[in-house]
Amino acid sequence: MKKGFKDFLLEINTEELPAGCVMPALESLYNAFIGQFTALGIDFDPDVSAGLRMATKNTLVCYIKDVSPTQRTALKEVLGPPKRIAFDEKGNPTKQAVGFAKNQGVDVSELKFKQTPKGEYLVFEKQEASRATKDILREIIPVMIKGISFAKTMRWDDSGLRFARPIESVLALFGNESISVSVGNVAQKKITVTPERYLKTLKRSCLIDASERKIKIRKMILDAAKKNGADPKADEKLLEEVTFMVNLPEAFTGSFNKEFLDLPEEVLRASMAKHQRVFPVMKRGMLINKFVAIIDGKGRDENKVKRNYENILEAKLKDSLFFYEEDTKKVFSGNAPQLKDLIFQKDLGNMFEKNQRLKELSGFICDSLGISGSLKSDAQRAGELSKSDLLTHMVGEFPSLQGIMGREYALKSGEKKEVSEAIGEHYLPQGIDDALPKSIAGAILAISDKIDNVAGFVGMSSGKLSGSFDPFGIRRNALGLIRIIKDRSFRIELGPLIKKAIGLYGGKLKIGPSELKKTIIDYIKDRIGFLMGNVRPLELKEAVLGAGGCDISDIFKRLDAVLSMKDSEYFLRAAKVVERTGNILKGAGKEKIGEVNKDLLRDDPERAVWDAYLKSKDEIKDLIDKEEYSDATRKYAETFYEALHEFFDKVLVNTEDRPLRMNRLAMMKAVNSLYAERVADLARLPQIVVKG
Amino acid sequence: MKKLSFVEVVARLNEFWARQGCIIMQPLDTEVGAGTFHPATFFKSLGHEPWRAAYVQPSRRPTDGRYADNPLRMQFYYQYQVLVKPTPSNIKKLYLESLKYLGIDTKTHEVRFVEDDWESPTLGASGLGWEVWLDSLEITQFTYFQQIGGKELDKISCEITYGLERICMFIQNRFNVFDLEWQDGLKYGDIYRQQEIEYSKYNFDEANIDMYLKMFESFEQEAANLINKGLLYPAYSFVLRASHAFNVLDARGAVSQGERPRYIGRIRSLSKRCAELYLAPKPDKEEA
Numbered sequence: 001m002k003k004g005f006k007d008f009l010l011e012i013n014t015e016e017l018p019a020g021c022v023m024p025a026l027e028s029l030y031n032a033f034i035g036q037f038t039a040l041g042i043d044f045d046p047d048v049s050a051g052l053r054m055a056t057k058n059t060l061v062c063y064i065k066d067v068s069p070t071q072r073t074a075l076k077e078v079l080g081p082p083k084r085i086a087f088d089e090k091g092n093p094t095k096q097a098v099g100f101a102k103n104q105g106v107d108v109s110e111l112k113f114k115q116t117p118k119g120e121y122l123v124f125e126k127q128e129a130s131r132a133t134k135d136i137l138r139e140i141i142p143v144m145i146k147g148i149s150f151a152k153t154m155r156w157d158d159s160g161l162r163f164a165r166p167i168e169s170v171l172a173l174f175g176n177e178s179i180s181v182s183v184g185n186v187a188q189k190k191i192t193v194t195p196e197r198y199l200k201t202l203k204r205s206c207l208i209d210a211s212e213r214k215i216k217i218r219k220m221i222l223d224a225a226k227k228n229g230a231d232p233k234a235d236e237k238l239l240e241e242v243t244f245m246v247n248l249p250e251a252f253t254g255s256f257n258k259e260f261l262d263l264p265e266e267v268l269r270a271s272m273a274k275h276q277r278v279f280p281v282m283k284r285g286m287l288i289n290k291f292v293a294i295i296d297g298k299g300r301d302e303n304k305v306k307r308n309y310e311n312i313l314e315a316k317l318k319d320s321l322f323f324y325e326e327d328t329k330k331v332f333s334g335n336a337p338q339l340k341d342l343i344f345q346k347d348l349g350n351m352f353e354k355n356q357r358l359k360e361l362s363g364f365i366c367d368s369l370g371i372s373g374s375l376k377s378d379a380q381r382a383g384e385l386s387k388s389d390l391l392t393h394m395v396g397e398f399p400s401l402q403g404i405m406g407r408e409y410a411l412k413s414g415e416k417k418e419v420s421e422a423i424g425e426h427y428l429p430q431g432i433d434d435a436l437p438k439s440i441a442g443a444i445l446a447i448s449d450k451i452d453n454v455a456g457f458v459g460m461s462s463g464k465l466s467g468s469f470d471p472f473g474i475r476r477n478a479l480g481l482i483r484i485i486k487d488r489s490f491r492i493e494l495g496p497l498i499k500k501a502i503g504l505y506g507g508k509l510k511i512g513p514s515e516l517k518k519t520i521i522d523y524i525k526d527r528i529g530f531l532m533g534n535v536r537p538l539e540l541k542e543a544v545l546g547a548g549g550c551d552i553s554d555i556f557k558r559l560d561a562v563l564s565m566k567d568s569e570y571f572l573r574a575a576k577v578v579e580r581t582g583n584i585l586k587g588a589g590k591e592k593i594g595e596v597n598k599d600l601l602r603d604d605p606e607r608a609v610w611d612a613y614l615k616s617k618d619e620i621k622d623l624i625d626k627e628e629y630s631d632a633t634r635k636y637a638e639t640f641y642e643a644l645h646e647f648f649d650k651v652l653v654n655t656e657d658r659p660l661r662m663n664r665l666a667m668m669k670a671v672n673s674l675y676a677e678r679v680a681d682l683a684r685l686p687q688i689v690v691k692g
Numbered sequence: 693m694k695k696l697s698f699v700e701v702v703a704r705l706n707e708f709w710a711r712q713g714c715i716i717m718q719p720l721d722t723e724v725g726a727g728t729f730h731p732a733t734f735f736k737s738l739g740h741e742p743w744r745a746a747y748v749q750p751s752r753r754p755t756d757g758r759y760a761d762n763p764l765r766m767q768f769y770y771q772y773q774v775l776v777k778p779t780p781s782n783i784k785k786l787y788l789e790s791l792k793y794l795g796i797d798t799k800t801h802e803v804r805f806v807e808d809d810w811e812s813p814t815l816g817a818s819g820l821g822w823e824v825w826l827d828s829l830e831i832t833q834f835t836y837f838q839q840i841g842g843k844e845l846d847k848i849s850c851e852i853t854y855g856l857e858r859i860c861m862f863i864q865n866r867f868n869v870f871d872l873e874w875q876d877g878l879k880y881g882d883i884y885r886q887q888e889i890e891y892s893k894y895n896f897d898e899a900n901i902d903m904y905l906k907m908f909e910s911f912e913q914e915a916a917n918l919i920n921k922g923l924l925y926p927a928y929s930f931v932l933r934a935s936h937a938f939n940v941l942d943a944r945g946a947v948s949q950g951e952r953p954r955y956i957g958r959i960r961s962l963s964k965r966c967a968e969l970y971l972a973p974k975p976d977k978e979e980a
Contacts, residue, residue, distance in 0.1 A: 015784060016822060018807035152809060154820040156779055156836050156848050165820065166781075166836070185781075245804065276828040277806075293828070301800035308801075308827035311867035315764040322758060341948030391949075 004069045006175030008033075008044075008133075009195035010141060011202075012060045013168045019057065019244035021164050023210065025148050026055045029062045032144045037064070041072035042133050054199070054208045056247045058168075061208065063195060067174070073130040078104060080122035083113055097122060134174050141172055142183040159184035173198060206247035214243040217294050220251035221279050224292040228253060231282045238273050245277060246296035254278070254310045258289045260317040264408045267320050270398040275316045276309060323393035327405070332413035334359075334384040338391050345472075347460045348508055351387040354452070357504045358383035361448035362441075364500050368492045371440075374418075379441040382422035383448055385410055389423075403427040429480050436487050443484050450481040451494075455501040458523070459509030459516050478527045485552040486531075494521060494550040521550050528555055535559070539685045540566065546681040554627070561629035562680050572690045573637035574675060575682040577644055581672035582683030584653050585665065593665050600663040605647040610667055612639045617674060624678045636675050641690075644671070698860050699875040701794060702748055705772050705854065708793045709746035712786060714774060717747035722929050723936040726751050727773030727853055728812055731928065734963075735970045737777060737840050737849040746774045748856070752936065754943035757892030760885045763868040767891050767943075768884065770856040777849035779836060787824075787834065787852055795863060801827050810835045814935050814959040816842035816967070819851070831858045841967025842960070895943040904946070908937040908955075915962050924969050931962045 010029070017025070030051050037044050045066035054061035080086065086097035093101075093108045101108045104124045114123040146161070153162040161167070161184030171189035172179040176197075178190045191198070199208070207213040221234040242249075260268065265287050272278045272291055281290040293309050330336075339352035362383040366376040389395050389406035407424025411417065418441050425442030426449050428435060437443040457472035470476075485492065498520050502513045509516060529541045544559045565571040585593075601607045616639040623632035653664045676683065696704065706716050720730045727733060727749035736743040749771045757767035776783060784805075791798055805822040810833060812818070821835035833853040837845055857869045857880070866872055870881030911934035918927035938955050941947050947955060 016805035016807070020807075152820060154836055154838055157781070158778065158847070168781075245806070276825075278828070295802045296804065297802065299799060300802055301797075304800065305802055305827045308829060308862070312764075312827070312829045315762065315867060318762055319758070319765060322762060338948060341951065343949070 002066065002068070005043075005066045006069060007173075007195040008062075008064045008067045008137070009171075009173045009198060010062045010144075011171040011189075011198075012145065013170070013189075014058050014060070014163065015165045015168060016057045017165050017244070019241045021150055022055050022057065022060070022244045025150065025164065026052060026060050026062065028148045029060060029144060030064075032147055033062060033064060033140075036140055036144070037067070040136060041074060042070075042136065043068040043072060053210055053212075054202070055210050055244075056206060056208060056213075057244050058247075059202075059208065061199075061202070063199070067133060069133050071130045071133070071136070074128050075125045076128050077114065078124045078126050079114070079116075080111065080124060082118070083120040083122060086122045100124070134177070134179060137172065137174055137179050138181070141170075141179070141181045145170070145181075145183050157185050161186070171198075207249070208247075210243060213246075213249065214239065217243060217246070217249045217251075220249060220294065221292050224251055224253045225281055228281060228288075228290055229283065230288065230290070231285065233282060235269075235273070235279055238277060238279060242277055242294050246294055248297050249294050250296075250298065250300065250302075251292055251294050252302050252306050253281070253290055253292050254306050254313070255290045256310060256313050256317065260314070260321070261287065261289055263317065263320055263324060264404065266401055266404045267324070267394065267398070268317070270401055271316050271320050272313065274398065276313060278309065278313070320394070320397070323397055327392040327394055327409060328412050332385065332388060332406075332409040332415070334388055336388060336391060339388060342387075342390055344387075345456065345460065347510075348456045348505070351390060354387050355384050357452055357501075358386050358445065358448045360504055361452060361497075361501060362444050364497065365444050365447055365492065368497065369444075369490060371444075375441060378416060378418040379422060379444040381415070381419045382426070382441055382445045385415070385419070386423055386426055386445060386449065429483060431476070432479065436484050440488070443488050443490075446484055447481050447490075450477040450484075451497060451501045452504070453477045454481075454520055454524075455498060455516070456505060456509070458520055459502065459505065459511050461510075474523075475527065478524050479531065482524065482528055482531055482552055486556055489553045491551060491553055494524060494552065525550060528552060532556075532559060535563065537686060540680070543680040543682050543684045546684060547677055547679055557627055558629060558679055561633075565630050565633060569690070570634045570637040572688055573641040574633045575685055575688045576690050577637065577640045578672060578676050578682040579685070579688050580644060580648060581668045582676065582681070584668045585672060586683075587654065588665050591662070591665070593669050594662065596666045596670060597663050600660060601667075602660070603651050605643070605650045606664065606667065609640070609643045609647050609671065612643050613667070613671060613674075615639075617670075620674060621678075629679055632679065633675075640671055695864050695873075696795060696860070697864075697873045697875045698856065698880060701856060701860055701863065702772065704794055705790065706746065708790045709744075709774055712744065712776075714744040714746040714776070717745050719747060719749050720932075722932045723752050724749065724932055725753050725935070725939060726812070727771040728815060728817065728851065729932055729935070730773065731925070733773060733775045733849075733851065734815060734817075734840065734928075735967075737775060737837050737845065737851075738843065738967055738971055740846050741777075742847075743775065743777045743849075746772070749773050752939070754891075754895035754939045757888070757895050757943070759892040760870060760881070760888040763870075764858070766857075766869065766884075766888050767895060768888065769869075772854040772856050774852040774854075775849055776852075778847045779850040783850045783852075784834075787832070791826075794859065796826065796859075804828075805834070808833065808835075813956045814938075815840065815963045816960045821850075826859075826862055829858055829862060831855055831862065841970075842964040843967055843971075895940060896945075899940050899944045901941065901944055901946045904937050904941050904944070908934055908941065911937060912958060912962065916965075919962070919965050919969060922969065924966060927962075927969070928966045931959060931966060934962070935959050 044064050050065055051063045054063060080100040081096040086094055088094055097108050100122060101111055106124060111122050111124050113120050150164040153164055155162055156166040167186045169187040169189050170181050170183060172181050173195045176192055176194045181188055202208045207216065218234050218239055222232045225232050268287055269280050272280055279292040281288050281292060295305060334355050335352060340350050342351040344351055344354045359380045362379040363376065366379055385406065389402060389409060392405055392409065394405045395402050403424055403426055407420045410420040410423055418439065421439045422441035422445045425437035425439060426445040428437050428446055437446045454474055454477050457474050498517050502509060502516055525545045529545055532541050535541050540562055544555060544562060596610065601610055616635060620632050620635050623635060653661065655661050710716050717732050730749055732745045732747060750768065751771050752768050754767050756765050758765045788798055804825040806825055808821060808823045810819045810821060817840045819835035819837040823830045824832035824834055831854065835851045837849045837851060839845060857872065860872045861867055861869060864872055870879065870885050872880040874880050874883060911930045915927050915930035915934060918930060938959060
């Protein structure tokens, strides 16, 4: 540690915070300090790993090592009069120079000259006052605490202070000195100890380190599973939550009556997670009648606690069984009258209509893919039933089981297995890492649902899509449908599908169909670009997305092809052809370019280009149609590179003779679009250099 | 310590909270879904006046009926409600002490405070706090009120709502509510089983839908008239009746998903007007 540098620690003790907000709160606090320190010129150790670990349900510890005791001193330049005014011919300071020096409280000899765009000026390099970090901390800590962002905040006393839950006390240590912090009516802890020592004390009383705690809990669950001969798996989402519910984890394994295993697996999981935050146990992929509970604190009477957990779980499962039996008394149907009362979105009609739209869209997708017969009718039937489970008791109790219960109840009502599976999978994928539908009918229905959501949500809003604010999950829906189509290599042009989806809303949408379609396609292309990941050069994404329509599988195919040949000579030559023709066309601005008139081709080099075009265009188009992009590129380069070189050398495209100019532009367009509109608009690449 | 009967649990909670300066009140005589609806909570949490009260409130939730078949869920049960305003900083500690006072060993059992954003849409009320779990059984709802009757509160009240049956289940170690000891060997089921079965049948299958629809309209109209006349307490009692009528209609399956928010909105707007009336200056009082 540098001399005088000290560790800084801020501990906020609260009543139990919501599990999901603990780490984001700590991150927000830590980043705010780092940001302030940087802005104020206070040096610190930027190693995040130490500072961003210590957090429990009721403690946030922001720990920053090696913080300088004072601000870095900066020299601030104060500009004085220009040199020519500040000194006379003899080089003596004028009144102006003396006055300026006086104002700065120094002698003229302490001033310097500085070259500026306006000439040479007199300047004073002023040493800014440096403040003690301790004093700055006292000022900024309350601001930092109040600035932590939470989804929801509350008041608890007359101070009006807001936080996710009441703050009990605050401790701020800089070195071994505690800094008094005045925030609301919150109590201050005052002790004389270094942050390092204090952390040691904390670690003795609980597992303050969140990642250590998580690892320990995971191990407890896996050990318990091992003891029962079960699969070593832990529900990671639940694990994350439980990590912020217990400070000193202890585990036990409980069991429940086997009769409850008749309930769908997801119901058991949901009940365990929601009502008790206990972990299900699987053997060879099947749930068994056991669970692992993680409880907080040492010295519990494990037998009694376990018996209570078991009794309560059975009571809750009994309730699930009640829902299940009530729900299965009714036939699962796509046109239950109550569906018309169930609103999809305020301006987008009801769930009966949604079922009908998904039936239509699934049929449309099948037709586009050339799917007919039972697969098509299954996908359509699944669409018709897709939202019906929203009426059931079980989904009312466990909203996360939407789709899943549809699958179960459809099966119980005698629907085909394929139909039920498709219903069960149509909300997939829920997130960026989530699994995709396993069945084809499920994939088709999932695409239908997502394109219907995107069309509706974009169409009912202002049509403006913002990156961060996405209350309807438009981004999730768009990414989901791209992933499914790509994964399945479905060949489907999105334009007509989006048009169909918009049309099915029958005038409910606020934006006109063609404008809306364009907005959605642009948005989806943007998301495709995001999914393309780290492509170098970045412009390749644009080049590929800028060519052709919106056939997702083809876009990725073209991207792969372009990436695999991007360093080859023929690719660079093809790129040069597209670039040069593209540049000429750009220069033509908005002039309307027509067809090539053979009779207007005067010079040999231009006739050579046109002959090459006529000779090879069909072959190139054919290769592109067959998606043999590498061969197509090679052929394109061979056909045009030399000929164009000659052409540009000898022929002036932008001649004064308008008919001639327009004819040459038409030829440039034909050559350019042959590749740029079908494979990749390589004119967008940065500086293309062809060797040799 | 002897295992407390249901009656003894209530007595002990009364003792405990009376010692904390709470006025021990009696239940409201109108059908309500929770202790929050009692004027001692709904009105008294408004404004600046300090207030501390505790009371038992029989609560009805028609959709929760299970024909006495479920060990935990009933359409009729008892809440023990504590309201403390303003919230003292040691309120959580006091609550844990109250559990100890009931003989619950919080060292050998696990008490967990699980995030819960409480809301009563019909009362225009919301707050932040927790469900309190005792060995994973939800025994209490612990809430810092933020809004009542659609109004951001001047002073923050803390509402502690004990589920009396659940606490007794735990204390008596009987995991079926109907097996609980009410008093001197008399079981909870001896008193309430038949009622529970009959009301479940009534709420789900027999309640006269037409009658309740008319009742809802009439109660709403009466509440509105009485608010206009400045008769706060009678007006509020009709808001509560309308609310219960809605709950019965809901259990009976007579309220569609689309209509639900509208019904709730109608009740909420009456609740809000009652809250406004309660807070309005009272010229009569000053004269008296």
